Structure formats: C-alpha cells, structure tokens
Amino acid sequence: MPLSMAVATNWSELPKDLLDQIWERLDNEIDLIRFRSICSHWRSSSIPNRHSIVIVKFPLPKNILPDLNIKTSFCHLSKRKTFLIKPPPQQTLARPWLMRITQISRGKNKLIHPLFSYDSPSTNFHLPQLIDFNKLSVLHLVTDFILDDEFCSKFDLDLPKKVISVEKQSLVLGVSQNSVLFRSRNQRWRKILNFSTTDGDICVFKERFYAVDRFGTTFMVRPDSTVELVAELDDFGGNRKLFVESEGELLLVDMHMHESSRLRIEVFKLCEKEKKWIKLKNLARKVLFLGHGCSFSASTLDLGVSKGNCVIFIDDAFLSFMDLHGGKCVFHLDQGRLSPMSHYPEYFDLFWPPPDWIFKS
Numbered sequence: 001m002p003l004s005m006a007v008a009t010n011w012s013e014l015p016k017d018l019l020d021q022i023w024e025r026l027d028n029e030i031d032l033i034r035f036r037s038i039c040s041h042w043r044s045s046s047i048p049n050r051h052s053i054v055i056v057k058f059p060l061p062k063n064i065l066p067d068l069n070i071k072t073s074f075c076h077l078s079k080r081k082t083f084l085i086k087p088p089p090q091q092t093l094a095r096p097w098l099m100r101i102t103q104i105s106r107g108k109n110k111l112i113h114p115l116f117s118y119d120s121p122s123t124n125f126h127l128p129q130l131i132d133f134n135k136l137s138v139l140h141l142v143t144d145f146i147l148d149d150e151f152c153s154k155f156d157l158d159l160p161k162k163v164i165s166v167e168k169q170s171l172v173l174g175v176s177q178n179s180v181l182f183r184s185r186n187q188r189w190r191k192i193l194n195f196s197t198t199d200g201d202i203c204v205f206k207e208r209f210y211a212v213d214r215f216g217t218t219f220m221v222r223p224d225s226t227v228e229l230v231a232e233l234d235d236f237g238g239n240r241k242l243f244v245e246s247e248g249e250l251l252l253v254d255m256h257m258h259e260s261s262r263l264r265i266e267v268f269k270l271c272e273k274e275k276k277w278i279k280l281k282n283l284a285r286k287v288l289f290l291g292h293g294c295s296f297s298a299s300t301l302d303l304g305v306s307k308g309n310c311v312i313f314i315d316d317a318f319l320s321f322m323d324l325h326g327g328k329c330v331f332h333l334d335q336g337r338l339s340p341m342s343h344y345p346e347y348f349d350l351f352w353p354p355p356d357w358i359f360k361s
Helices: 001-007 016-024 027-034 039-046 356-360
Strands: 056-058 073-086 099-105 108-110 137-147 162-166 171-175 178-183 190-193 200-205 208-212 218-221 226-233 240-246 250-257 263-273 274-280 286-290 294-299 310-313 329-332 335-342
Touching: 001 294, 039 240, 162 200, 178 286, 200 240, 208 240, 226 263, 240 286
Parallel strands: 240 294, 286 310
Antiparallel strands: 056 073, 073 099, 073 137, 099 108, 162 171, 171 178, 178 190, 200 208, 208 218, 218 226, 240 250, 250 263, 263 274, 286 294, 310 329, 329 335
C-alpha cells in the first residue's frame, strides 16, 4: 500500500466485520478499554457479552457425590488481572502503580483495591478522576480467578479455597479442604489426587495444571485427570508452600511458619528435566508478591525500587501467623527479617494512593 494511502486511511471507518475480528482477539482488559475509546463506531461494534470475564459456570464441590437428590448449587468464575502502570521515561522520579481489574457479570470493569483480598469489605473503591489508558504504559503481571459474589456467597462452606482455569481447554481445577478437584466443562467435579493440598497450592504454568502439597511433592495434572510426578523436595521443608511464576520459570516459596519461632522463607526453582526443586541463594533484583489466591513477581527495574530479593505479603491471606501487621509485610530474604510494609514507603507506595501523574497523563 502506498504511503500516501496509508496516511489517508480513516480508522474510524473500518468495516464492522473487521472490527469484530479484532475485538474477538483481544484478551486483555486494558486493550479492550483502549479499543472502545477509539471512537463511537468502534465502541458500538464491541459486544461486551463476547468478552464477559465470567468464563465458566460450575457446580459447588459438594456435587461430587453421585446423589441425584442433592440440590445443585452453582457458581461463576471471574477473571482478575493485576497490572503495573509505569510512568513515562522522562519522569524519572515518578513512581509506578499496581492496580487490579475484574469484570462483574454485567460486563462492566471494576477496580479492586490491590492491598485487600477479593472478599474484603474494603475491596471496591472509586478513583477521583478518570484514567486515560491510551496514554499510559501498562505491564500485565498476572491473571487469577475469583468467585463472582453475585452467583455465590463467600460464606458457603462448599466453595473451593482456590480455583484456576485453562481457558483454551475449558478446564477448571479447584482445591477443597482435603482434595484436589478437576472439572471439564459440562462435567462433574472429580477427585484426581489422593493427597491433601491444605497448606499447598495449585497453579497454571505453561497452560498446564500443577499441584503441590505441604511437603513439596509436586504433580502435573493432565486434561484426562491423570497425574504425573514433577518434583519433590529433598526434605519436607516448611509447613506452607506457594507457587509463583517468574520470568517463565516456576518458583516454589517454602514458608516455615511456627508460632514459637521466627518466620523463615526459602525459594526453589523447578528443574523440569531433573524433576527436582533447586534452592535459590537469592532472588537478585526480583520481588515476589504473595496474596490470597494470587502470587506474582516483578523486577526492581519495573517497580522503580532500589532493592529486590524480598517477599511482600499484599493482603490479609496470612493474618493467622503472628499477627502479620494486617497482612501487609515485607520479608527480607538476605536478613531473614519480617517488617511492616509501612516502614518501606517505596514498596507501600506501589499500592496506594494512585500517583498524581496518572491523572495528568
């Protein structure tokens, strides 16, 4: 196409079928918002229902029992994404901001406070001004899944503690109190592993399900419900295990949490070839974030902080251990020390309040 023709193209007049194809391929909430903000024609061509982030309707785990007399209760799963909004390169002293977005069943985007778990009464909040995402540099950090409160009560004892999903395969993996459960769309929950993931974790890594118990025994769960042993720790380690994906690698955070002693944390990296967890001496310039049903990592360069090699507890998921200052703490791996996040403004300010430059961009 000649340059003169490309310059003269009026993007607001693209045919609707082409816009529909573009819209169908967007899977990022920020890109969806940007698409709709181009012009009224693009906005009217977008169909919210096609991108409803309530991705699957599933029965509560009590329906694993083959009793036809049990009344079936259902929940919906909503996708939640965590983003880092980075300042323009010329604003060297400006700080970035961590934010979370989910979409309620009516198709509207909703901001979630990054310092509270999704079921906290302080979760929802409103910004004083509109944010123009077309002018911002946005880094996607992690996607996790939460239960839609409009369809199920968080007080329902049958709810799984954590749910993850591989959307392309329409698969859902959930953790109840004593079992790992698997479900494919239009099927019932089924037990797939005969061990407890209490104090363990589940995750999606490279579009595959992984599960770990409190002793570090790690399995990969296949779509047909069969499992494969992936790795084991040389010793049992601590009493709480959590997965974190970091720069294409799967990490295991091993927490020694005993009321009578100090918190101790070790971090391991999965070696798939040798089928073992390799202990890391330090995280260098990485920062790990641990929260309720969601963990992720980021570099000090992206975060604009001076020091990495630490673990940040971002919500109230760990309140049961030694009164962790409202759950918002920093654990320094090189010192083996836990501190309130409020003692470190460069970390605390990543979450709240939103920096002024975002509204002026």
